[in-house]
Amino acid sequence: MAKVVAYTGNMAAAEAMRQIDPEVCAAYPITPSTEIMQIFAQFVADGQVSTELVPVESEHSAMSACVGAAAAGGRVMTATSSQGLALMWEILYIAASLRQPVVMAVANRALSGPLNIHGDHSDTMGARDSGWIQLYSENAQEAYDNLIQAVRIGEHPRVRLPVMVCYDGFIISHSIERMELLEDEEVKGFIGEHHSLYPLLDVDNPMTHGPVDLQNYYTEHKRQQVEAMKHAGHVILEVGAEYGRLAGRPYGLFEKYRLEDAELGVAVLSSAAGTTKEVVDELRLRGVKAGALKLRVFRPFPAAELAKALSGLKAVAVLDRADSFGAMGGPVFIEVRSALLGLPKPPLCINYIYGLGGRDLLMVDIERVYDRLAEVAKTGKVEPLHDYLTVRT
Amino acid sequence: MAVTKEAPKKAPSLKDLSYKQDLFAGGHRLCAGCGIPPIVRQTLLASDYPVVVVTATGCLEVGTSIFPYTSWRVPWIHCAFENAASTASGIESMYRALKKKGKIDQEIRFIAFGGDGGTYDIGIQALSGALERGHRFLYICYNNEGYMNTGIQRSSATPLGADTTTSPVGEVIPGKREFRKNLTAIVAAHDIPYVAQSATIPARIMDLVTKVRKALDADGPSFINVLSSCDRGWRHDPADTIKITQLAVDTCYWPLYEVENGKWKLNYKPKEKKPVIEWLATQGRFKHLLKPENADIVRRLQEKIDRDWEFLLKRCAE
Ligand SMILES: Cc1ncc(C[n+]2csc(CCOP(=O)(O)OP(=O)(O)O)c2C)c(N)n1
Ligand code: SF4
Ligand SMILES: [Mg+2]
Numbered sequence: 001m002a003k004v005v006a007y008t009g010n011m012a013a014a015e016a017m018r019q020i021d022p023e024v025c026a027a028y029p030i031t032p033s034t035e036i037m038q039i040f041a042q043f044v045a046d047g048q049v050s051t052e053l054v055p056v057e058s059e060h061s062a063m064s065a066c067v068g069a070a071a072a073g074g075r076v077m078t079a080t081s082s083q084g085l086a087l088m089w090e091i092l093y094i095a096a097s098l099r100q101p102v103v104m105a106v107a108n109r110a111l112s113g114p115l116n117i118h119g120d121h122s123d124t125m126g127a128r129d130s131g132w133i134q135l136y137s138e139n140a141q142e143a144y145d146n147l148i149q150a151v152r153i154g155e156h157p158r159v160r161l162p163v164m165v166c167y168d169g170f171i172i173s174h175s176i177e178r179m180e181l182l183e184d185e186e187v188k189g190f191i192g193e194h195h196s197l198y199p200l201l202d203v204d205n206p207m208t209h210g211p212v213d214l215q216n217y218y219t220e221h222k223r224q225q226v227e228a229m230k231h232a233g234h235v236i237l238e239v240g241a242e243y244g245r246l247a248g249r250p251y252g253l254f255e256k257y258r259l260e261d262a263e264l265g266v267a268v269l270s271s272a273a274g275t276t277k278e279v280v281d282e283l284r285l286r287g288v289k290a291g292a293l294k295l296r297v298f299r300p301f302p303a304a305e306l307a308k309a310l311s312g313l314k315a316v317a318v319l320d321r322a323d324s325f326g327a328m329g330g331p332v333f334i335e336v337r338s339a340l341l342g343l344p345k346p347p348l349c350i351n352y353i354y355g356l357g358g359r360d361l362l363m364v365d366i367e368r369v370y371d372r373l374a375e376v377a378k379t380g381k382v383e384p385l386h387d388y389l390t391v392r393t
Numbered sequence: 394m395a396v397t398k399e400a401p402k403k404a405p406s407l408k409d410l411s412y413k414q415d416l417f418a419g420g421h422r423l424c425a426g427c428g429i430p431p432i433v434r435q436t437l438l439a440s441d442y443p444v445v446v447v448t449a450t451g452c453l454e455v456g457t458s459i460f461p462y463t464s465w466r467v468p469w470i471h472c473a474f475e476n477a478a479s480t481a482s483g484i485e486s487m488y489r490a491l492k493k494k495g496k497i498d499q500e501i502r503f504i505a506f507g508g509d510g511g512t513y514d515i516g517i518q519a520l521s522g523a524l525e526r527g528h529r530f531l532y533i534c535y536n537n538e539g540y541m542n543t544g545i546q547r548s549s550a551t552p553l554g555a556d557t558t559t560s561p562v563g564e565v566i567p568g569k570r571e572f573r574k575n576l577t578a579i580v581a582a583h584d585i586p587y588v589a590q591s592a593t594i595p596a597r598i599m600d601l602v603t604k605v606r607k608a609l610d611a612d613g614p615s616f617i618n619v620l621s622s623c624d625r626g627w628r629h630d631p632a633d634t635i636k637i638t639q640l641a642v643d644t645c646y647w648p649l650y651e652v653e654n655g656k657w658k659l660n661y662k663p664k665e666k667k668p669v670i671e672w673l674a675t676q677g678r679f680k681h682l683l684k685p686e687n688a689d690i691v692r693r694l695q696e697k698i699d700r701d702w703e704f705l706l707k708r709c710a711e
Contacts, residue, residue, distance in 0.1 A: 209470040
């Protein structure tokens with residue numbers, strides 16, 4: 001059944017794309033996601049997929065071609081990182097508002113400037129309000145699993161939104177890990193046939209896509225996107241459970257790690273979650289009531305579920321791999337904290353920025369976070385609310 | 394919509410076209426006298442194939458698609474300003490993908506409309522990329538020589554001396570200081586199967602229709618640059634649109650030619666090449682050029698037109 005392989009994150013993403021076999025893939029190279037398209041181009045060259053590969057001249061055109069192709073009526077995928085995502089910006093919003101379920105792999109990388117090719121979340125965090133569903137992956141396995149599920153989630157008739165599947169550049173994109181692949185037929189069966197809505201290529205039923213939308217309707221159309229995001233929350237759970245039955249790896253909105261009786265918790269996403277879980281295990285051996293929450297779905301943000309999962313804690317630290325200059329803290333912190341504030345007795349909540357530009361996050365760094373949490377729990381003092389881990393002073 | 398599966402080879406007459414259903418509905422919000430609607434109507438009437446249309450942000454898009462209304466009786470998409478060509482690449486790629494899989498058997502053609510701003514300037518990269526990749530689509534630039542939708546700013550298609558809101562005539566600067574660029578030649582340098590310059594003028598009433606038909610039958614990308622008067626920006630009586638367009642051709646300011654598989658061909662030679670001043674005098678944007686102190690600008694314009702015309706004649710082996 002399951003085939004065990006040693007793959008990098010990029011190989012895993014390319015393999016998922018091969019099995020999904022989208023009709024069109026338009027992409028442009030950028031480190032660290034380039035490899036996905038190189039591997040995929042070889043699949044195309046070897047006739048292993050039926051995809052029309054459109055080797056566009058920029059990421060702006062990549063996303064524009066994706067929007068055109070999806071509106072024409074079929075499955076569409078792409079991949080990018082950092083500056084590439086930034087160049088797509090304008091069209092990210094358009095893909096979402098035209099309700100085109102494009103699926104994109106993003107190997108997270110820091111945004112310039114200064115130029116840095118390594119992994120942080122400034123690229124996708126900046127796109128968090130673009131209307132895309134965002135799934136974050138801890139490792140190559142999750143990147144693969146998330147991409148396959150993304151097709152089902154985005155194309156669901158009550159969702160119809162684009163999905164980005166994020167995983168850390170280099171840390172995941174270029175590290176080889178053990179992982180399991182589904183059979184081609186299993187993936188095909190799971191994602192099913194694509195059903196287009198009002199495809200442009202249905203020339204007998206002409207439709208106008210992307211009109212001017214003024215004061216009298218724009219708000220309602222935005223509101224529909226909000227509703228679609230709400231539905232996405234349910235659909236992600238349904239699809240995650242079904243995927244679990246197929247692959248033996250069920251997926252939820254987030255993963256709770258030793259949280260049941262925990263007092264001190266760290267909320268984090270992507271590869272750092274793995275390191276955090278190791279630290280939790282060590283602390284537990286020492287009798288510290290530590291736990292962790294790994295966020296998988298950042299858009300739609302599962303505020304109520306997350307608040308419930310963290311409600312029993314005394315203190316929570318949110319680790320952000322991107323800052324939001326001039327804000328109260330990193331993007332994940334801002335959302336987690338406001339979710340917690342709805343609780344009758346919210347845990348105290350602090351924020352650490354870590355790993356910018358790919359800087360390593362060591363277990364000792366995370367231990368320091370738990371030490372600080374113990375102090376916060378004891379003293380009730382949360383200042384400084386927003387701080388940096390491993391920074392020169 | 395009437396769908397023709399096989400393209401009739403015989404070129405339609407003007408009368409034939411008058412019996413066809415207009416796929417561009419009236420009631421749109423383009424200005425009275427605007428040069429764009431005749432271009433779009435003729436393009437859609439010209440095609441024997443069902444078409445999918447992409448339109449860049451600009452007057453055409455804004456004037457024809459105000460939700461919940463649409464003027465388009467064909468499948469139509471507007472994505473953004475600079476990406477009509479790349480959006481069209483995606484559509485055309487999906488078409489090929491579905492055809493390959495046997496999910497579509499109809500012959501369909503793809504047409505992208507962009508203004509000069511969306512084509513000469515912000516969209517030139519997307520256009521060049523799509524042409525190089527060889528997508529089979531027709532790109533039509535409706536060239537009104539400025540960013541009209543945002544209030545008449547200069548573009549790289551705006552001619553020397555023109556008064557626009559970002560190249561205003563002032564105490565020391567007499568309008569736009571640069572010559573327009575020759576986008577048709579730049580596109581021709583891509584060596585695509587079909588490139589043309591056109592205008593909707595009485596002296597060659599079927600010019601655009603003929604060119605659109607050739608373009609749609611070309612096995613690869615095609616491009617037509619069509620001069621399109623904007624009576625708001627050019628500042629003339631809306632009733633004079635066609636007359637002024639004819640004058641642009643008769644002064645050789647806007648020659649009609651085509652480049653078919655690399656072969657340049659002149660389509661119209663005015664009986665008598667009129668001086669450019671006659672064309673300038675019809676429009677408010679050039680009003681200041683009629684003053685004696687600006688005679689040098691007119692001279693430079695005339696010289697450039699003469700040089701370009703001679704060069705074109707040579708290229709077309711006339
Ligand atoms: C990226 C971007 N920059 C600027 C604009 C603003 N804008 C909209 S239409 C337009 C001018 C369009 O000019 P042109 O392509 O010549 O078309 P016309 O208005 O003349 O029909 C501009 C600058 C935009 N929509 N998108
Ligand atoms: S402003 Fe000019 S180009 Fe725009 S609709 Fe009016 S006449 Fe046409
Ligand atoms: Mg214009």
